[in-house]
Amino acid sequence: MLDVDRVRADTPGYDSLSGMVFLDSAGSSLPPRIVLDTVIDHLRREAEVGGYRAANERLDDLAGVKTAIGTLINAAPSSIALSDSATRSWADFFYSVPLAPGDRVLISGSDYASNAIAAIQRARAVGARVERIPSDGSGQLDLDAMAELVDERVKLVSVLHVPTNGGLVNPAAEATRIAHSVGALVLLDACQSAGQIPLDVAELGVDALSVTGRKWLRGPRGTGFLYLRPELAMSMQPQRLDLHSAEWTGPDEFRLAPDASRFEFWECDVAARLGLGAAVRYLLDLGPEEVYAAIAARAEYLRKALPELPGVTVRDLGIRHSGIVSFTVDGIDPLVIRERLAAQDITVTVSHASSTLLDMTDRGLASVVRASPHCFVDYDELDRFVAAVAAL
Numbered sequence: 001m002l003d004v005d006r007v008r009a010d011t012p013g014y015d016s017l018s019g020m021v022f023l024d025s026a027g028s029s030l031p032p033r034i035v036l037d038t039v040i041d042h043l044r045r046e047a048e049v050g051g052y053r054a055a056n057e058r059l060d061d062l063a064g065v066k067t068a069i070g071t072l073i074n075a076a077p078s079s080i081a082l083s084d085s086a087t088r089s090w091a092d093f094f095y096s097v098p099l100a101p102g103d104r105v106l107i108s109g110s111d112y113a114s115n116a117i118a119a120i121q122r123a124r125a126v127g128a129r130v131e132r133i134p135s136d137g138s139g140q141l142d143l144d145a146m147a148e149l150v151d152e153r154v155k156l157v158s159v160l161h162v163p164t165n166g167g168l169v170n171p172a173a174e175a176t177r178i179a180h181s182v183g184a185l186v187l188l189d190a191c192q193s194a195g196q197i198p199l200d201v202a203e204l205g206v207d208a209l210s211v212t213g214r215k216w217l218r219g220p221r222g223t224g225f226l227y228l229r230p231e232l233a234m235s236m237q238p239q240r241l242d243l244h245s246a247e248w249t250g251p252d253e254f255r256l257a258p259d260a261s262r263f264e265f266w267e268c269d270v271a272a273r274l275g276l277g278a279a280v281r282y283l284l285d286l287g288p289e290e291v292y293a294a295i296a297a298r299a300e301y302l303r304k305a306l307p308e309l310p311g312v313t314v315r316d317l318g319i320r321h322s323g324i325v326s327f328t329v330d331g332i333d334p335l336v337i338r339e340r341l342a343a344q345d346i347t348v349t350v351s352h353a354s355s356t357l358l359d360m361t362d363r364g365l366a367s368v369v370r371a372s373p374h375c376f377v378d379y380d381e382l383d384r385f386v387a388a389v390a391a392l
Contacts, residue, residue, distance in 0.1 A: 026372035065277030101127030139317025167316035
């Protein structure tokens with residue numbers, strides 16, 4: 001069983017913010033002390049000897065970041081490219097997939113705005129089409145409808161594993177098998193699932209997977225990574241290159257890096273990447289399955305408690321649920337709820353229709369309150385949050 005006291009003791013935010021209830025790990029979580037110390041120590045070293053020398057001193061540790069990530073998601077380090085965000089990772093892969101007039105791109109009904117905007121923009125530029133995979137009665141991807149929808153013109157399927165606006169978990173592995181039956185590539189947005197739900201790329205079978213560091217992994221902002229299926233890591237041509245992603249071999253020649261590092265640029269935030277590595281190793285040390293179970297238990301606790309309050313409606317869809325709990329309160333704008341809770345040192349956030357336009361429009365929702373408890377939140381704090389919502 002997870003040692004919650006240890007996790008709380010390892011979280012500096014609880015040292016300075018006594019009485020806080022933090023329920024926004026789906027936004028940007030509280031990092032453990034080892035992450036904070038790793039980032040600050042490296043910044044101090046850069047101030048002492050300069051960024052180049054400081055980075056050269058940590059080359060093995062930087063390589064170890066990919067090793068830790070590979071352990072977490074069951075991937076070879078060479079199939080991982082580090083980036084500054086999940087959005088960057090998603091876009092770098094998406095814009096490198098060849099598309100031609102008449103090709104089709106499928107997106108999830110709960111897909112994130114950044115993904116949808118990029119898909120629409122590129123489809124317009126090349127004469128391709130963007131189409132939505134229908135949702136079933138539970139709100140998750142309708143696999144039967146998807147099987148009817150796909151054909152050889154589908155070149156890419158964007159699957160959102162966990163949406164930003166609620167507790168739904170999409171059946172990613174099953175959707176991947178359907179997409180692969182017609183030769184389409186699958187790009188899984190695991191921005192909200194990494195760190196709270198098991199991710200095994202071999203079991204999922206996806207061609208690419210994009211992740212941020214700042215959410216459930218509890219890493220620094222400005223970090224993320226892209227996983228590519230090994231064959232793609234060695235064969236895809238990125239849309240952008242520099243002297244790290246490729247080698248200049250002659251006046252008119254270059255050679256791509258032989259692995260996923262072809263999707264990286266040389267310049268990066270070294271301190272932040274070391275911090276990401278520290279965050280992933282911390283999760284591995286705690287035991288990922290223990291952490292995942294603790295997050296799920298806390299979310300389920302709220303999913304049962306909130307509907308018992310007059311006027312409160314939990315808005316989560318799906319059959320399988322994540323650590324995100326979305327809800328509304330009759331007659332009170334979600335932004336007002338967020339601010340009134342913040343005045344009591346309770347941190348939640350609001351998800352707007354503009355972030356998940358198709359899904360929220362279908363459900364007639366302009367916005368929802370989003371509570372996302374990580375494993376360091378205890379049940380007394382959850383009760384305090386529920387009582388505060390009741391008092392609204």
